[in-house]
Every structure is written in structure tokens, then in C-alpha cells.
Amino acid sequence: MATALPAPPDYAGAHLRHVMTSAAAALGVEGFENRLGVPESSIAVVVMVDGLGDENLARHTGHARFLASAWRSGRSARTLDVGAPATTAVSLTSLGTGLTPGETGMLGYDLYAPHLGRVVNMLSGWPDDLDPSSWQPHPTVLQRAQSAGAEVLTVSRPQFRSSQLTRASLSGGEFRGAERIEHRFAAAADWIGGHRKSGGTRRGPATPLLVYLYVDELDRTGHREGTASPRWREYLEGLNAAAERFSMQLAQRFGERATVLLTADHGMVDVPHAAGIDVAEREDLLGGVEHTAGDPRMMYLHTLPHADPGQIADLWRRALGESAWVLTRQEAVDAGWFGPVNDTALPRIGNVIIAARDDIAFFDTRRSGPGVREMVGQHGSLTELERKVPLLELTGRTFDPATPV
Structure with a gap:
């Protein structure tokens, strides 16, 4: 191969798939x-x-001073790998199950379903004839933690x-x-407070509380406007403020009984519009591709059954x-x-x-429609910008x- 391949994701070491399982283990939940x-x-x-990739945060620390203070600390920060492709469906499933993409079968944004004979979308386009529990049959960390006695919230x-x-x-x-971001943090704080009411007599250790909180505003804005846009920085500032307020409240009330x-x-790459390659316009590259x-x-x-993947790969290598x-x-x-x-x-x-x-970036507008070409922020590959995330x-x-690790 003309270009040396990137190293594979560090699935055995400092990897996103270990975050939720490590949090459960830190709570004392058995089985993690x-x-x-x-x-x-x-x-x-x-x-x-x-x-919010590690490099995306590094480039905007002035808009996230609270997060940056932890990010700069060698004691409160780590850098993790994500899986391949570096994309939401893959990463959330690895986080949620503690498994690799090859084990869960969640291997991309759009995936070919062999038993259906067509491509399906893993975020918002699941068809009625594709059962999520069959497509990804492994139990989640949240399910396992709840079965082991923890109280769990998403x-x-x-x-x-x-x-x-x-x-x-x-x-x-x-x-x-x-x-809203701040309302999600407030909901988590309210739920935690309801399970840790002051007063009364408690015997034995407290029930472990495991909370998963999702923030998607940066990704949505990055796709539409790019990670260098004012709107993206505005959402980063809002996240920073909400996370600081929430974390400090928990630290003041619960001390070392709480961790956030x-x-x-994944990280994001801003791709110029002119750098988008629509394969629908490249019939010379689609011979043998189904x-x-x-x-x-x-x-x-x-590829089609009669096609040689090696020859098709060589064709694309010469073209790209x-x-x-x-x-x-x-x-x-x-x-x-x-x-x-x-x-x-x-x-x-x-x-x-x-x-x-x-x-x-690569598109197939025959399948996705032309709107995908308007997206600025992109991800999926194994460049450092896409694969490295903060913890x-x-x-x-x-x-x-x-x-x-």
C-alpha cells in the first residue's frame, strides 16, 4: 500500500469502550x-x-475554561481512542456495551443489512423490519448495572x-x-438529589447511582456550520457553564462520593465544500460496486459477487x-x-x-440525496483529529x- 495505514484503535487500553464499565466498577457494581x-x-x-474531539477542545480552550482546566491536568484528564469508523452509532454502542465494533456489529452510520439486501441508517433511519435487539443483541452496561443493584438514569x-x-x-x-443543555444537567441533579435526600437514618452503603447524560448540540452545529463557527463556540461555552455549575454542586454536596x-x-474535521467527492458522479470508480x-x-x-475487491481497491488507490x-x-x-x-x-x-x-469527504447522493454535500463538519476516519477524544x-x-492504560 502506498500510504502506511494508521494504527488500529487501542481497544485493549485507553479506549472509549471502557468509560462506562470503569464508572460502574468505581461505584462498586459487581461484574465490571x-x-x-x-x-x-x-x-x-x-x-x-x-x-468534541480532543483537538477540537484544544483549539477552543478560551471558550471552555472550566473544561480546559481539567484537560490541562495530567491527573484529571486522559486521551482516549474511539473505534472505527469514528462515528456516533459506533462509539455510543461501544460506550454503552463495553464491546468493540466488530463484536456489536454497529460498524458505521449507514450499514448494509445482508438479510434485507439494502443499506439502512443507524441513527434516524431504522426501518420497521430491522429489530434493534436482534441487530445488536448484547446487553448494555446500564442494563447490567441495574440488574446488579445500581439505580440508573439516562x-x-x-x-x-x-x-x-x-x-x-x-x-x-x-x-x-x-x-436544552442546562436543563439536562438540571434534570440529572434533580434525580440525584431525589436519591440522596438529607435527613433520616441510612444503614449500610448507599445505592450506587449511574447517570448517562448526552449532549449533541456541538455535533449538530459542527455538521451544519463547522467547528470554527461562532455558533459552535457558543454551544461550547454553554456546555462549559452548565458542566461547571453541575460538577461544583455535586462536589460541594457529596464530596468524594461523586465523580463526573x-x-x-469522535472529533470533527471541517471539509471545504469543494473537497466533497460525490461517487455518483464517478462512474469510472463504481464498476463492480453494488x-x-x-x-x-x-x-x-x-461489491458484486463476481467482482474482485483487490482490483477495485487498486483502482481507488490510483484515483485517490x-x-x-x-x-x-x-x-x-x-x-x-x-x-x-x-x-x-x-x-x-x-x-x-x-x-x-x-x-x-465521500458522498453517494444517489442514496443520501444532495443535502449531505452542504455539511461542513465531517468524521469517520482514523486521523488523530477524529479518533482522539478527551476523558x-x-x-x-x-x-x-x-x-x-
Whole structure:
């Protein structure tokens, strides 16, 4: 291959899939391992900020001084890998199950469903004939923690209460919905306060409380306007203020009984409009290709039965040069991009994979429609900007330095 491949995600070490399981273990919930050295507590809140990569935060620390103070600390911050592709459905499922993409079968934004013979969307386009519990059959961390005796809460937008992605990746416990960032933090604080009412006599250890809180405003705005836009920075400032207020309230009231972890599912690359490649306009590259799927920066090519994936990969390598990593499914699996891949998940990966290296993106407007070309912020590939995300402890506590990650 002309361009050396990026290292595979560090699934065994400092990886997003260990955040929720480590939080549960830090609560003392049986059946989990604290791989990331999260400080012990009886209240753990995991804040997932969609689209806030480590480098995206680094470039805007002046708009997030509270988060930046934790990010700069060697004791309260870690940098994690996410899986491949670096995209929401993949990362939220790994976070929610503690498993790799190759184990869960959640392997992209758009995926080919072999038993349906068509491509389906993993965020908002699930068809009625695709059952989330069959497509992703593994239990979630929230379900397991609840079964082990913890009280569990998800706080997100109201429309995600029973979404197919929630059912596949983050089922379990109670759900509270709120449209605004600050209202989501307030809902979490109210729920925690209701389970930790002062007064009365309590015997024995407190029931562990595990909270998952989702923030998607940065991702939505980044897609529409880019991560350098004033609107994106405005949402970052709002997140910073809400997270600071919430974390300080918990620290003041509960001290070392509470920990707040903030992480992300991927970073974002701002792609100039002219750098979008619509494969629908490149018939010279689509010979032998039956379906396209994946993400704008990690496209899957599902080939016709008679086609040779190796020849198609060579064709794309010659066309794209150093601007992308092009490899066959087997090469990607052997390289460890998806972690262990089971037989159910394998055919959901394209026979050929096109992963952007430069600031470019790939679209197939025959499938997605022309609107996708207007998006500025993109993600999916394994560049450092997309794959590296922060893990911050926000109550002033520290990760265990002896934990190897």
C-alpha cells in the first residue's frame, strides 16, 4: 500500500469502550473492571458530548475554561481512542456495551443489512423490519448495572427516549428528557438529589447511582456550520457553564462520593465544500460496486459477487493517491481496525474501505440525496483529529495513576 495505514484503535487500553464499565466498577457494581482508574464513588455521571474531539477542545480552550482546566491536568484528564469508523452509532454502542465494533456489529452510520439486501441508517433511519435487539443483541452496561443493584438514569433529548439507537446501545434504567443543555444537567441533579435526600437514618452503603447524560448540540452545529463557527463556540461555552455549575454542586454536596466524567464519541474535521467527492458522479470508480455505505470519511464499497475487491481497491488507490487509505475488508480486519469481528458483523463491513486521510469527504447522493454535500463538519476516519477524544474528571478528583492504560 502506498500510504502506511494508521494504527488500529487501542481497544485493549485507553479506549472509549471502557468509560462506562470503569464508572460502574468505581461505584462498586459487581461484574465490571475499572480499566481507566476512575476514582471510587457512589455517584458517577458520564457526560457524552457528541463531536468534541480532543483537538477540537484544544483549539477552543478560551471558550471552555472550566473544561480546559481539567484537560490541562495530567491527573484529571486522559486521551482516549474511539473505534472505527469514528462515528456516533459506533462509539455510543461501544460506550454503552463495553464491546468493540466488530463484536456489536454497529460498524458505521449507514450499514448494509445482508438479510434485507439494502443499506439502512443507524441513527434516524431504522426501518420497521430491522429489530434493534436482534441487530445488536448484547446487553448494555446500564442494563447490567441495574440488574446488579445500581439505580440508573439516562438524560437526553426527549425524542431519544425510545429511539432504535437507544434501544440497541443504551437501554436500561429511567429516562428523563430535556431539550436544552442546562436543563439536562438540571434534570440529572434533580434525580440525584431525589436519591440522596438529607435527613433520616441510612444503614449500610448507599445505592450506587449511574447517570448517562448526552449532549449533541456541538455535533449538530459542527455538521451544519463547522467547528470554527461562532455558533459552535457558543454551544461550547454553554456546555462549559452548565458542566461547571453541575460538577461544583455535586462536589460541594457529596464530596468524594461523586465523580463526573466528560468524554466524546469522535472529533470533527471541517471539509471545504469543494473537497466533497460525490461517487455518483464517478462512474469510472463504481464498476463492480453494488452498494455504498459507511460514513462520509470512511466509505464502504459492497461489491458484486463476481467482482474482485483487490482490483477495485487498486483502482481507488490510483484515483485517490495519498489523500485516503484504501484497503480491502480483510486487510482492515487483519489490521485490527474493528477489534474482533464475529461472523454476523463481518458482511456489514464493505468489501473495500475508503478512509479519508486529507480534509476530504465521500458522498453517494444517489442514496443520501444532495443535502449531505452542504455539511461542513465531517468524521469517520482514523486521523488523530477524529479518533482522539478527551476523558475529563470534573469534580476535582483524579484518575488512578497506577492504572495501566
